Amino acid sequence: MKPKVAFYWCASCGGCEEAVVDLDEKILDVANAVDIVFWPVALDFKEHDVEAMPDGSILASFINGAIRNSDQLKMAKLLRAKSQVVVAFGVCAQLGGIPGLANLSDAKGIFAEVFKDGVAPVRLHQNNGHSLSLPEFFDTVVELGRVIDVDYYLPGCPPTPKIIGAALGALLGSDLPPKGTVLAPDQALCEECPRKDTRPEKLLLKEFKRVHQVVADQQTCLLAQGLACLGPGTRAGCEAMCPRGNMPCTGCFGPTSRVRDFGAKALSALASVIDSDDEVEIARVLDALPDPAGLFYRYSLPSSLLGRRRME
């Protein structure tokens, strides 16, 4: 009998689900190879179906998205119990991802922002005997690994078909990689970047430009053109999709295994190449990066050293 696999989404955009579909005909191989027992976005299974399964009966659960509410937490724990292997699928599950930027505020702040004076949602609504409830909305978004034990991580926003394929291969194959492995090369993106050789050996920048301000040259290193490309600090594996598309890397593959805080390192590398020793001038150059947290922690705020903004 075919091994069982499950897909689930927590706080995510759905892109990771798309990525699975994007496997094209490979999806069929997958379908042939495995038995999909749970995939809310595509197939009609219910929570209780999963509850009904014996523990460890699922070979692998692919969970994407971060944990932002009590329902996601519950499902994550449930799938953990039922699965032999849990794969954090995509950067939201791995590091917190875009939803993690909500950690610059908290539940109160977000609701105030989103609903303003409108009708704010209530946890429990009762109406002649019927009741509707919403999951608890946490103050802080966390990555999957912080609430359940995760076996493997698939980086990316979303993971590319290539690394997904490789991951499936690995899981179905005989020798599993060591627990905790991030299933992508442990090297920075420059290694895969077609523009690598065009970066000058001693690059120093007098100013940073933002993507909407310039039409970047197609060949030369984007950082050398003043664009805040985070490739040097970002794990390889995507084959430099964005640079190939003439856009700077924004870091969705997260850091290498040797870096504890993606943002801090990216910040250090970027600031270090400013071509000025004068505090005022340096400040002026940096004004071109108006939102450091948004730039450096775009995908990794919850898993960063500080984790979230400290609210008064």
Add this chain to the structure above:
Amino acid sequence: MASTYGYFPGCSARGTGVAYEESLLTLFRLLNLSLDELKDWNCCGATSYMSIDEGSAFLLSARNLSRARQAGHRELVTPCSACYLVLRKTQDYAARYPEIAKSVGDSLVAANLPPLDSVTVRHPMEVLYNDVGLERIKSKVVRHWRGGRVACYYGCQLVRPFAEADRPHDPTRMDELLQAVGVPTIDYSLKTKCCGGSLTGTIHEVGVRLNYILLKEAARKGAEAIVTICPLCQYNLDAYQGEIRKHAGEPLDMPVFFFTQILGWALGGDARSLGLGRAISGRRSIEEWFSKHAEEVESYV
């Protein structure tokens, strides 16, 4: 540039130093600089206050500074060295000692006056030197100096401890100003020594001896007049020459001017508006140097 400065006359400008204010106003008018006198100003806090109760001295001068701020002045000109010193001292101490800053601040609030804000305290000598400049003054000279050589006497309070108006040990700006209008000055090594200050009123003979030394040395160095920047100095040096003549038995009768009188004269002010008639000593020289025929405006080309 017709600049306006806040103006704090200080008490002596309305007493022994009337001639100082008269000549100052005349001179500034001639240079079209306007002085806007503080409304309802009060004692600067000098002398008795400062030596008996520093606290209230600071409050008094803080009030003046605060009034200046209220009137929208960033710069406050005061001709009196004592006023200048106390106002600066208040700012300085408030900046250095939080407790003083607090007591001053609180009292100002109580009197609902604006807080002690950055007002620059200026002295006319240094305003003329820095803001107007020697060249511009030179260019406005309309009279030849017919008097003798003069000794520029700076006294103590203007240049010490705050060295903003001039160099503390060998100030020269008054000399430079007078030379600019063609007045010969002597090398006067006593230019910052004590004039006797308030001692002339308290331990009289000591005070008088001190300004006797100043006068004698000026004469010895060939000066025929002394020029001052401080009302108290001017008064001390001017008022006791008769007494000195009696005791020291020396033929001493030397005019003692305010620098503003000499400058004002060179720039065309008339004797009365410069308060030249108010002098006690050296009237003969004054008659001669500032006589009618000398007053006729000569043209420089």
Add this chain to the structure above:
Amino acid sequence: MSKANGDIRIGVYVCHCGTNISAVVDVKSLAAYGATLPNVVVSREYKYLCSDPGQDLIRQDIAERKLNRVVVASCSPHLHEQTFRNALATGGLNPFFLQMVNIREQDSWVTEDKQAATRKARDLVRAAARRVAWNESLERDRIPIHPAVMVVGGGIAGIHAALTLANSGKHVYLVEREPTIGGHMAQFDKTFPTLDCAACILTPKMSAVKSHKNITLWTYSEVTQVDGYVGNFKVKVRRWPRYIKEDLCSGCLECLKACVYKEAKFPDDFNVGLAKRKPIYISFPQAVPQVPVIDPETCIQFKSGKCKKTCIDACGERHAISLQMEEKTEEVEVGNIILATGSQPFDARRIPYYGYGVYPNVYTALEVERLVNASGPTGGEVVLRDGRTPKSVAIVHCVGSRDEGTNRWCSRVCCMYSLKLAHLIKEHTGADIFNFYIDIRTPGKGFEEFYQKLLNERVHFVRGRVAEVTDWALDPSEENKLVIRVEDTLAGIVRRIPVDMVVLSTGLEPQADAEQVRRLFNITCASGGFFLERHPKLAPVSTFTDGIFLAGCCQGPKDIPDTVAQAGAAAAEALALIDAGFVETEPNAAYVMEEVCSGCKTCVAMCPFSAIEFLQEERKARINQAKCKGCGTCVAACPSGSIYQHLFEDQQIFEEIEGILTNA
């Protein structure tokens, strides 16, 4: 990167340092606390850990308790890290398994509250214990020492250092900015307290320098660039043209006589302006090298091109004079550098109330040195600028010394040279002499005796800082005199003392360009601006830059005996390195994990020593271990965490932080 793997066995050692530490930090409880920390198998406190028995304690435990890591909580690593590393090494443990905790300089000595000090010590020990678990076994590299030495400054300090080195067979480059060596000492007449003539003891050493086969003497030159590090410095020296070829000039000085200027009319620096020189001149008769200089600022030929060039005619067949001579730059390699750049006298004009520059009869001590000097502008006659011989002379001590307004330090030499000048002036003129002093400081061999001698010579001493030197006269006795106004703090009265001549005993200051020189050689200045020695007691001639040593007044005011002693010490330090043949480096170089480097090149721009090369083949960065100085800037910059630094690994520092902050 190291792993805290295997069985970590840490020994913690807390030093009392007599009572320096134990009087403030509770060493007993600290040691007891150390014992409770993870991986710690033994924790002790001891009176003096740096002593032999103290070190034995550590060696013993390494042997008996099988320690493989050691934490020493004592003084600053700058003082004793080496000591304890040796203790580990001789105990059979790799020296870099040591972690020091600075609980003296940075705790017991700066903290009043004993509990707080002990808490601080606990945090630091906890941090060290965590860190040391990750320390690795490292080997030192050896850098060969180039045997040549450069001595900068040709005063008595530089001369003595150069001769000492040269005599031991080492090659020395002696660089002097002036046209001659000799420095200030050459300007002096007699030297205290023995009163032997400065020239008589200096000039032989000067000519010894000139004739020494191991000394390359570059006068009228200055160092413009210093690269490299201990063992192999590369130094560039700019040599100004003196327009007279040293190799051809015989020093006959005919050219001086022949100069179209019959009268000398330009201020003569060597005589501090008291005499005049011609555009072509020699600083003083015994100058070394014995070669004149042409000053293009004043020479007619250079100014107008219309000179008869009589000097060239006078030189005749020698053709030593070459007006086409141009500035040139020499570049040499040396293993060590000795800085003997000296000091400058305080500018008396900065104290206006002493009237220097205002009253012609106020002199500085250096001017008077020239006046009393037989080869000086007046042939040794002490006469005033108007030619009169002074009948009364005031010597004002501490001008620009021990003074909040100018320099706070005591210049150490002024008391003695003032006494010397008092003696000499009295000898020359028989004048009444008044010394005005704060304290008389005569802490040297024969100094106090000299002072007593002066007292018997009826020289007057008035204790009190002079208020002012002035020309205003109260009565006829003061007419045409300079009046000293001073509070006589012994008599308790204010005195006015009229004199004919005033001598200002100016103190010593750092050279005007000490700041640039310090940067050039990458060393530090102390607060006063004099060069900072590595340790005031234990390394008085070393600097924080290995291979650069200090001698003489550039390190602080001192007299000739001390200067010469220090110069000898500096030479000895250099010799020690040269004869050892190599220095061992601190193994703290950074290195790239090439298999994971992505070749982003961020690091390449970080290194000011171009130690990081980008390998075109592999398309990765590599750090030249010999060139790396171990600052770690590239490590902090590497965005993929692929650069590491021995002794300062990320892991080790994270452990330290963790240790500091995990509350006990």
Add this chain to the structure above:
Amino acid sequence: MPESFEPKIVAFFCNWCTYLAADLAGTSRIKYAPNTRVVRVMCSGRVDPQFVLDAFAKGADGVLIGGCHPGDCHYQEGNYKALRRFVLLKRLVKQMGIEEERLRLEWISAAEGERVKTVVNDMVEKVRALGPRVPARRKEVA
């Protein structure tokens, strides 16, 4: 905030200037607040922003970085690299809700023992006034 709040300040001092200045303060017996815990690095340029954030994450009330004066770096330029990172890091740290006074970069030369006292005391006072820095709270999940 408790009456007896004693801020804990993690200080990264460069080996050649600020660390020596701290030693000099000691040999000169200059007394100052006992709240700093010095981590010695060879150069302020070695201070990885990760160290600073890690210190804050682990509960430091303040972080002080000490380097050589501009132009005086023992390694020529390390302190400038530190400055470049510091300016940006300060902005990030502010966005993360940490008061500016808690992160400080100071140039202190080996001769400025007195300055170590001034800087440390001043920083300790400012941080004490801010109160303890509760490390960013993570919502208790699971």
